[in-house]
Amino acid sequence: MSIGGLIAAVLLSLLAAAPAEAQRSPVILATTTSTQDSGLLDVLVPLFETKSGYTVKTIAVGTGQALTLGDRGEADVVLVHAPDLELQFLAKGNLINRRRVMHNDFVLVGPPADPAGVKGKKNAADALRRVAERGAVFLSRGDQSGTHTKEKSLWKAAGIAAKGPWYIESGQGMGATLTIASEKGAYTLADRATHLAFKRRIQLMVLLEGDPALLNIYHVLEVSQARHPRVNAAGGKAFADFMLSAEAQQMIKTFGVEKYGEPLFFVGGG
Amino acid sequence: MELIWEGIKQAVWLLLNGDPEVLGITWLSLRVSAVATGVSLLVGIPLGTLIALARFPGRGLVVSLVNTGMGLPPVVVGLFVSIFLWRSGPLGLLELLYTPTAIVIAQFVIAAPIVTGLTLAAVQQIPPRFRLQILALGASRVQLLWVLLREARLPLLAAVMAGFGGVISEVGASMMVGGNIRGQTRVLTTATVLETGKGNFDVAIALSLLLLLITFLVNWALTWIQQRRRV
Numbered sequence: 001m002s003i004g005g006l007i008a009a010v011l012l013s014l015l016a017a018a019p020a021e022a023q024r025s026p027v028i029l030a031t032t033t034s035t036q037d038s039g040l041l042d043v044l045v046p047l048f049e050t051k052s053g054y055t056v057k058t059i060a061v062g063t064g065q066a067l068t069l070g071d072r073g074e075a076d077v078v079l080v081h082a083p084d085l086e087l088q089f090l091a092k093g094n095l096i097n098r099r100r101v102m103h104n105d106f107v108l109v110g111p112p113a114d115p116a117g118v119k120g121k122k123n124a125a126d127a128l129r130r131v132a133e134r135g136a137v138f139l140s141r142g143d144q145s146g147t148h149t150k151e152k153s154l155w156k157a158a159g160i161a162a163k164g165p166w167y168i169e170s171g172q173g174m175g176a177t178l179t180i181a182s183e184k185g186a187y188t189l190a191d192r193a194t195h196l197a198f199k200r201r202i203q204l205m206v207l208l209e210g211d212p213a214l215l216n217i218y219h220v221l222e223v224s225q226a227r228h229p230r231v232n233a234a235g236g237k238a239f240a241d242f243m244l245s246a247e248a249q250q251m252i253k254t255f256g257v258e259k260y261g262e263p264l265f266f267v268g269g270g
Numbered sequence: 271m272e273l274i275w276e277g278i279k280q281a282v283w284l285l286l287n288g289d290p291e292v293l294g295i296t297w298l299s300l301r302v303s304a305v306a307t308g309v310s311l312l313v314g315i316p317l318g319t320l321i322a323l324a325r326f327p328g329r330g331l332v333v334s335l336v337n338t339g340m341g342l343p344p345v346v347v348g349l350f351v352s353i354f355l356w357r358s359g360p361l362g363l364l365e366l367l368y369t370p371t372a373i374v375i376a377q378f379v380i381a382a383p384i385v386t387g388l389t390l391a392a393v394q395q396i397p398p399r400f401r402l403q404i405l406a407l408g409a410s411r412v413q414l415l416w417v418l419l420r421e422a423r424l425p426l427l428a429a430v431m432a433g434f435g436g437v438i439s440e441v442g443a444s445m446m447v448g449g450n451i452r453g454q455t456r457v458l459t460t461a462t463v464l465e466t467g468k469g470n471f472d473v474a475i476a477l478s479l480l481l482l483l484i485t486f487l488v489n490w491a492l493t494w495i496q497q498r499r500r501v
Contacts, residue, residue: 028368037468042452057368059449074356074367175467198469230357 026055027235030067030075032146033173035218036060038193038264040255047251048242054235062173064144070095070221073228076236078221079243081146081191084153086219094228095221101243102252102265103217106150107195108208109178110136110187118187124211125158132158135166137186141177142169146216151189154213178202191216193256193264218265220244277475284476291453296480299457300488302370303438306377310385310433313378315426318389319415336390339383344376348446351376355447368449373457376447377437385433392425393418427496431489438485458484 035041036058045056059069063080070078071094078095080086089095108118108127116136118127131138140162141148155162168186170177174194181188182202195206208214220240225233242248249267256264284292321332353359355367355375366372396418404414419426441459448455450464458481465474 033467036464039468045452055454057449057451057454059368059451072356072358074358173467175469179469201469201471228357230362 026057028057028075030059030069031079032063033060034191052238062143062145070223073231076232077239081218082149096224097222098219101218101220102267104192104265106214106216107206109204110207111185112205119207124213127208129158132160139181139186139188140169142171196260276472280472281476281479302373306374306437307434309378310381314382314385315389318386319393322390322393336387340387344440345442347379348443351447372447373444376443381433381437385429388429392422
């Protein structure tokens, strides 16, 4: 066989092997990296797919980007964790029917030596002010994610302009940011789920937790079909409803207990 | 160091156990990149040959553009292909975003200039006198092309390897247009990014080793075709 013939044969066989696509039109879920990196979606999405017959395309990006994708009608449903930002988007009218799904909390982590001396503080804004005043290195996500949004609101509450040689931005996901912070001996704000998943591999300690300002709430938002006619609104609503169903809520509540000895997410008020 | 050792063990374990998810990811990577490379050959070889042999105004500019295209950053390609495939984009009706086809399209855009550029160089390095000689022997144009491409066989196979190597190893475009969706568009490079993000460094190393292994096997096969003696 000639080389050309060989290539053609290989190509044809590969194309023939391409999977048959799309039965019921797929639901595009734009969400944050923490829900994927924690592994939560790996248990919830397959259950939703079996129960509803929809397939889900999960796009895990930062909260800012996830909201923008929904806002532009490029996604059908959005699962994010930046309440203030969500309200801004809600006001624009492209995203609708915002519902609370679950929560956990953010923690301030830093090197065990704690050069800024924030351990024992109760107020997150105070602790950050101290980091800034001491010029200890702080690593920010810098990516418009939910965690970054929370961090910026804390700096605002502290009355500190987060700028200067002590303030660095990774522009990456939570896992990568924790790894960099550990290598640099920097402080950073992390969601508890990702920190638990990384605890064994990094040299960062939880130095402050429990401040009500550190609450991390996840909401699900649907995309308005009135604004974006081509959106799979039925599929998006089905997914949002599923996230609030008793079965999904039960799975969220118990997720991670086996692996980490404590739950990663909580449901209900609090 | 211990981590790398863990990764190697994990890779062997995943391979030996035939972990269906990992095998699926590997197969998808191979399939997507092979199809993208194949289509780039179908376009790039004729186009490169044409540019090499033709004389037309602005040829210098075209050659420069092709050569620039050989270094197209995958994230730039990913961004533009995404914008085209968005629901609100010009090709939105096709609903191709976040499918393997979208990755093939992006990888084609990356590989086609590489194949075109290397074909162009390969055909151009054949001395013009050789062409005249073939024509003088009474060859038709088609026969001439066939002889030229046969003559340029070694560098053409190098073009195949460069094209394939360029796309199987890229992560930026696959991530953006594929979305790294589990079981649908997750390929070896995007899975490696994800596992690193999750902190599963051993799995990430295992996936990297798998990627290196299949790249090696494909290149080994192509090199074998390239270097075998003519019969």
